[in-house]
Amino acid sequence: MLLTLQEAIEAITDAFDEGDGWDRYAWVYSRGEITDPACRLYLSHVADEDDSLIDDNGEAMPAFAAKHHLHHFLEAADFAEVLFVQRRREPDSGVRDFANALDHYRRHDAFLGMPSPPL
Numbered sequence: 001m002l003l004t005l006q007e008a009i010e011a012i013t014d015a016f017d018e019g020d021g022w023d024r025y026a027w028v029y030s031r032g033e034i035t036d037p038a039c040r041l042y043l044s045h046v047a048d049e050d051d052s053l054i055d056d057n058g059e060a061m062p063a064f065a066a067k068h069h070l071h072h073f074l075e076a077a078d079f080a081e082v083l084f085v086q087r088r089r090e091p092d093s094g095v096r097d098f099a100n101a102l103d104h105y106r107r108h109d110a111f112l113g114m115p116s117p118p119l
Contacts, residue, residue: 002031002040002068006095009083011043016080025076029065034073034106035099042070074106085111 003011008028015021026049032039048062059072074082079102086093086101089112093101104112 002042005039005099008041008043009098012076012080021080028073028076028079029070030073031070034103089113
């Protein structure tokens with residue numbers, strides 16, 4: 001099922017709060033830019049990754065993600081870590097704040113407000 005960013009945040013947060021985030025989700029796939037409210041996400045379960053297909057770009061991804069022309073966004077654990085760091089930086093963060101933090105992490109491999117690692 002395709003999710004809004006808010007729904008994905010809630011699902012990932014719940015999974016990691018319940019202690020099975022590592023076992024429940026493997027990757028977050030996206031359609032559209034994370035900062036666009038129209039962006040939709042798919043949270044792949046670990047078992048989904050075992051049944052991968054090769055997409056038009058030669059990348060392995062779950063059948064659902066390939067069928068809906070999604071792209072790899074972040075590993076689920078990284079997605080969760082970005083949420084955690086953003087909440088620690090700004091406890092009152094909203095969806096737009098999380099979108100910006102996720103976008104920054106994806107583009108710079110660094111948490112928002114922290115220096116990028118050396119190349």
